[in-house]
Amino acid sequence: MTFLAVVAVCGVGAGCATSSAPPASPAPESGKARAPVALSWEERSRTETSAVVVAHLSKKAALALPFAVHLEVPALVTVEKGRTEWTLPATAAPGEMTEVYEFSFTRRPETDLVLHVDGETTGMGLHLHAEYAFGRAAPVVQPPAATGPGAVKGGQETGPSIPLDGK
Numbered sequence: 478m479t480f481l482a483v484v485a486v487c488g489v490g491a492g493c494a495t496s497s498a499p500p501a502s503p504a505p506e507s508g509k510a511r512a513p514v515a516l517s518w519e520e521r522s523r524t525e526t527s528a529v530v531v532a533h534l535s536k537k538a539a540l541a542l543p544f545a546v547h548l549e550v551p552a553l554v555t556v557e558k559g560r561t562e563w564t565l566p567a568t569a570a571p572g573e574m575t576e577v578y579e580f581s582f583t584r585r586p587e588t589d590l591v592l593h594v595d596g597e598t599t600g601m602g603l604h605l606h607a608e609y610a611f612g613r614a615a616p617v618v619q620p621p622a623a624t625g626p627g628a629v630k631g632g633q634e635t636g637p638s639i640p641l642d643g644k
Contacts, residue, residue, distance in 0.1 A: 513538035516594055518609045527557075527581050530609055532592050534565070534574040540603070541569040542596040546576075549591040554582045565594075585611050 514536050521529040534544075544565040550556060559578035580590070589608040596603040625638035 513540055514603055514605060516592065516605045516607045518607055523612050525585065526583065527579070528611055529579050532576045532578065532607070534594060536571045538571060539569040540596065541567050542598050543567040544594050544596040547593045549593060551586040551588040551590060554580050554586050554590065557581050
């Protein structure tokens with residue numbers, strides 16, 4: 478089971494973009510930009526009192542900035558193997574990095590394990606996080622309901638709209 482990360486890329490004077498592309502995805506053919514870094518979890522094994530997971534960090538582009546890595550561990554979870562804080566040195570070369578973790582706990586945690594990866598220079602920042610839910614089902618996100626009036630564009634009815642005021 479693989480859990481994907483949310484990646485935010487922010488530059489000075491620029492807006493932010495988010496992406497949840499899996500780390501092994503090919504380059505999009507449509508010309509859309511893809512995130513320069515991907516972060517994900519791979520579950521190797523899980524019992525009622527333990528879990529073995531692998532964190533995958535993949536640099537897809539040449540970024541010469543260091544990355545600070547920090548693991549946020551839920552209460553009652555013990556890290557048996559794996560680093561909780563370290564820095565990936567600055568290197569312009571794309572590449573892959575993995576870290577194997579072993580955790581023990583008395584019962585399945587009610588909150589997620591979160592791996593944070595942050596890289597910054599004076600001109601931009603890259604902030605990623607990936608959650609591991611210890612086997613709990615992912616929350617279901619309901620898209621907004623299209624309850625607004627329909628629009629006509631080029632003689633075509635586009636169907637109901639999604640009101641921006643939430644009504």
